[in-house]
Amino acid sequence: MSRRNIELSDGPFQHKRSSLCTGRSRTNSLTSPTRHVHYGTMDDSPPVGTPMPNTSFYHRAHRLVPSHGRQRTVSASSIDVYEDPVTGMDRVASNSSMHTYQRGHRASEPIIDTQPLIRQQSSPAKETISSKFESLDYEVCENELYRKEEFKESYQVGLWRISRNRWIACFFIGIFTALVASAIDILVTISKQIKFDYILKGLILSCDHNLEMGESANCMWTVELVWIIYNCALVGIAAFLVIWISPIAGGSGIPQIKCYLNGVAIPDVVKLKTLIAKAIGVSCAVGGGLCAGKEGPMIHSGGCVAAGISQGRSTTLGLDFGFFKEFRNDRDKRDFVAAGAAAGVSAAFGAPIGGVLFALEEGASFWNQNLTWRLFFTSMISSFTVSSVLAWWYGKAGWLSWTGLANFGVFENKNYNIFEIPFFLAIGVIGGVSGAAFNALNVRIAKFRIKYVHTKRQRFMEALIVAAMSGFFGFLTIFMVDDCQPVGVNPNNTEVMQMWCKKGEYSAVANLFFHNPEEGVKSLFHAPINSFRPWTLLIFATEYFFLTAWTFGVSVPSGIFIPMLLTGAAWGRFIGISLSKIVPGVTGIDPGKYALAGAAAQLGGSVRMTISLTAIIMEATKDITFGLPIMLVLMTTKFVGDLFNEGVYDSLIDMQGIPVLGWHPPKMSRNINAQQVMRKDVVAFERRERVGRIKEVLEVTSHHGFPVVDRIEESMTGPLPDYGVLQGVILRSQLMRILERRAFSIHPDGRTGSAYHLTHEDFVDDTDCKTKSMADLGLTSGEDLMSWVDLSPVLHPHPHRVPLNASLPFIYKLFRGLGLRYLMVVNDENRLRGVITRKDVARYRDHRSKNRYRLRELLISEDN
């Protein structure tokens, strides 16, 4: 059975394939004795929800073969199923072909497949795809029951209701995402007020008092201590939430949302628990003075809000509000999560168009006018709500011109000259290098962390140390760099910090380090030219660069947008000031413009986003004039950065081995065909099956769906059964529901006698089927197990299929263009020969070395 039960799998068998071998080299290793150990391993640790009976392995395998009608026995021969991917096919090809001459003739010609391929096989330790991530299921199961719906009178009403409900759901997603974002913003503001009003002002006043009394000159260090303790306390809360409550809430959340939208079901990613941990955690992390942004977490929060509202229930609380039941499927849920993410961007940056473009660029595979329009609506509602709430909070209720949280202010001087373009390009190059360096550093730190900082306590300690060091470095820099500016030099600064400066002056460094980072960015963009000394900017940028690289990855919710913008703005402004000093004769060189370019370059160099980032920056600065320079900068940046490594989010995704599908198939994959990509060890059903067999298959496999063929026969040549013509696909949840509703009968036609009363509604919400165990179904009596089920009305009768010679780009386009989870592979006679899952396709990656594109096959691993 072990050889024939793997299908539509995100299941344990990928371990087998991956940990032993890959590609062509798998041939021999599977015939080695270790194979049985591996199968044993699978039996020892069955997937959750599939309890393993204590029967012996081969005994069960034997019983898995249906025995009605034809006699089939299990061949336990050791002929390997992967023996020869090319000639192995002849073994199963139909003998009825009338073109033996032609076939033989062609076989004698050189076959392209056997030519040496430029392929790199990575070692198992290096890069793998983790098998723990399931795929989302986007396909509509167009079975007979579903088709019958159309004839019902209620169908027309349903169409209208669903369409209306989508808009209602989007409306509330916009509102609640904005409320969460506003709450985060307000919490951060409160924390800042506490720090400024009590710690800084209060303590410094008493310092001054003490100083006047002549008691202690080092009183400032007491301030620092209190400041650091306060920060550590807040960061401790954030770290506690992430480490002990919801690990998925750590970090930015953008990679997770990106994977979810790509079609990977990351566990717990859009739960209410995650939302709470994320929202409170990020408030504490940012409020606690880490080099962290709140924007990424806001986007993730939007996704969580969207999932919660659109499903009308919370699994964390165990509550089911009973509304929006029609959206309880992966397809709709994903669209709403995209809307939530767009709303998050919109709330964070006041960038509704940027939000839509972000959702489309980073996530949605399917461009769809209606979906986009809903995304836009949600973004707008979110932006509107944030404006209203903040206008109310800041005492201007009713006015709606307040836009976004990260508002970078409007540029006064909107002109730029054509001779400035080369400078912008140069900034793009610097940003690309700097961003790539950041990514490389961050990945190194992450790898160090995986090795040496893995217990919960260690991770908690690390968070506290980062918090303390951030504060300490801040004070140290302020102490060392004596950049004191007279109060009033920058009219935008209302709250200034005197620190070690004289009366009537303030510390420009403190302004950058201790204010909200958004304020810092704003001030770097718009402050007059002499507000910051050039060297202050360079030192600040360097320090912030390294602190951010350390912080991003610590177990707290923290974004990377604002820290990168701040770093980039600092060195961009430095370049702007330098330029204006080098070429003093030219008017119009405004360091603020260069700060903007630098900010875009540093962020773009790290995340490698393009269109959406341009739109976000344009919207956040409320101006489209700088669109072209920003775009030029981002393009140069992306080009330069891509020479070194990939974006920071993609690096994180790869490190976790998440099987995402990129936009394009790998470049050198045209000669990889379905036969090489597919898995051959398939468990299929016939149209009529005994309850006993279904129960056993469900128990010993963890696949979410099974192909249905017209007949299953013993193969003459191999251990796998010889499957007949593909008739459809049936999902695990559907089988569970059939068994649960006892839609079977002792009569062989599977319909008469017993209750065959299933309707489409029975299958709409299949979530309980995903969690229920077989034991709950109570199929114990012998008569039950001997009964027959007719799967015909429930199976999806025309799943997507490709012939054995379909190329990988062709398959890739199908997966990507239609959002498939699996694809059937059939031979010339339409007989089932294998199945390709999303993971099988995601294994193939582009790899460039020495200016040549190569194809890399990743392994699928159970670890990670």
Added chain:
Amino acid sequence: MSRRNIELSDGPFQHKRSSLCTGRSRTNSLTSPTRHVHYGTMDDSPPVGTPMPNTSFYHRAHRLVPSHGRQRTVSASSIDVYEDPVTGMDRVASNSSMHTYQRGHRASEPIIDTQPLIRQQSSPAKETISSKFESLDYEVCENELYRKEEFKESYQVGLWRISRNRWIACFFIGIFTALVASAIDILVTISKQIKFDYILKGLILSCDHNLEMGESANCMWTVELVWIIYNCALVGIAAFLVIWISPIAGGSGIPQIKCYLNGVAIPDVVKLKTLIAKAIGVSCAVGGGLCAGKEGPMIHSGGCVAAGISQGRSTTLGLDFGFFKEFRNDRDKRDFVAAGAAAGVSAAFGAPIGGVLFALEEGASFWNQNLTWRLFFTSMISSFTVSSVLAWWYGKAGWLSWTGLANFGVFENKNYNIFEIPFFLAIGVIGGVSGAAFNALNVRIAKFRIKYVHTKRQRFMEALIVAAMSGFFGFLTIFMVDDCQPVGVNPNNTEVMQMWCKKGEYSAVANLFFHNPEEGVKSLFHAPINSFRPWTLLIFATEYFFLTAWTFGVSVPSGIFIPMLLTGAAWGRFIGISLSKIVPGVTGIDPGKYALAGAAAQLGGSVRMTISLTAIIMEATKDITFGLPIMLVLMTTKFVGDLFNEGVYDSLIDMQGIPVLGWHPPKMSRNINAQQVMRKDVVAFERRERVGRIKEVLEVTSHHGFPVVDRIEESMTGPLPDYGVLQGVILRSQLMRILERRAFSIHPDGRTGSAYHLTHEDFVDDTDCKTKSMADLGLTSGEDLMSWVDLSPVLHPHPHRVPLNASLPFIYKLFRGLGLRYLMVVNDENRLRGVITRKDVARYRDHRSKNRYRLRELLISEDN
């Protein structure tokens, strides 16, 4: 042969199906005697490029059947191929099935397909799809030759070169689109200067002079006459270009570009000739004072520029520059046309993001990160170039802050209050009704035009009449409505027209009627509250509404954006002024905001664009604050408008019967399956064919591709051959190239002996094959015709296929998601049973009547 030669067709046989019957009703009419007449018709008027030999019909049909190996004769029985779409299938199903019991069992059950469907069949006269529009071919033909490319050393270099060239092409598309747009703008400006400086100022001065002399009080009417003659002259040029030079250049061009991007090859739509006619024509039409915008034509011009540059040649001029040969296929060309359209929008409105969204919303079926990024780049370059050119033209060379041609100015007062939202919604409702009324009126006028204004001379006369009437109504209104304002009331107005007003005053109506419409919109948005009298605005809006409805459709290049914005701005401002008078106590009601809302509502109500229109308006007003109200207005507008009719572009597309595919499959189509959608009368080839048969098939059919099956046998039951297992698809152009290169041999294996020397390069540029006639190939000798061709290395070996029971939504998703031109239909044994083309799918449309969705099957007609 007639019965079996229709495949992958956009060819003449659709006439047969369509003009006689459709769907189920086609059964009987095809057996009627008229059938032969129709076949005769096809033979009498063969498609271009397929000369018809003078052999008798049945003789040729006989010879079309390949006769090697097996003996096959043609059955001329009159059993109709469409006899029974459901049971007819059993006739061709394989007899070797081992599941007679199961099959029989299922057949005895009620089959959903036979239940009465809620379908409306429209009468032939009413709505049809025209057969004259071919589809574009997006699929990569992954044949053996193509796959071999990957092994070549040059392939890696090619990858890099193609990628670089795409950017280069986009760069030049941006530049040249912007230059064309700037040229149009400058020509219009020059025309305006002529009119103002010479006609108005000069003549009015001489009028005043005459008046002082006491000669004639009616001198103004002389001015009017000259003005109208000037307008008619310009409009005459525009009409001449459209009527006699390039008919496709008429109108807005947006519907054509939309269809092209959707995958329909509208003849001549992106030719250089079209570009020239469009650019000069629209300058004359707008300069000639028609109620026409230049923005739509700019978008079309962008598409033409893109097609020309990306193909590196001009068929109009007969020039081939020899570069960008790798893009000479429908797939790449379409992407570049999308970029050109985006560049056009960007140039027209200074809206690069709006341009990208426009291309995506209206056109691109495939959302693709790289494509979008290139669209964005092209848009930005275009916007940048327009800024540079106009800055230079207006004497500010080097400054790049000039954005776009239709610049609607920046709002000073950027706030709006929450209580204004209901007013905006009300404006949305009005806009929806008004837009729907406009569309209905425009369609009526268009139908009238088709009936009564169809000769070239009549159409030319109509254009002149419209030009004259536009001028006449303008003067009449100025004369009747005595809205004179003191000069200086509107500080933005620099050039004012005194007309019949007193000295020191100017006519507010003349300002609206005779200025550039863009200036009018700007002034309605930003002018102080008392610049226009309310009733002036209402009268102007009404007149302009009707004039635009008449103008849009006249044989000149003319857009609808600006006229609709102007109309809407006028009544929107009227509402704003009324509101401020009704509720005088409330501050902040700025009529300009309502003018903006009205403009958006009127335009949105007519074109029903949503996201891209919001982005365009936001970018053209350089402000994102009004994003939410604009979006609310547009949403309401679209919702209300859709209750009455469809958008004006869609109406035009439907009237021309262009087979576009919408975003979603029809709602009630789940029970339509492949068997009902497909055509059964297929011409296929075997892998090895005689040159003679290929030649004949190419001569008597006009299909662009043919399926290849493993064997073709005479059917026992019907007139169609019984096709074997699907092996691939071969294109007409590939067959032509094979014959042209004489890649055949007298030896039956088709390869040895003769030169079998084809490579992938031979097939890259297939344009000449599309135009070449069979006679050019010089296949005359008997030995040639008896030679064998092996199609194996050239055919696409794994075309997309669906089983007979695939539902229409499933098929639709494939066509839409993958951009297919055709889809093979196979039975359970993978034997070819039919083909579905894009047109067959486009025939099914949603139809709503009495609050119920119904499915409508359109006919395919040769007329139109």
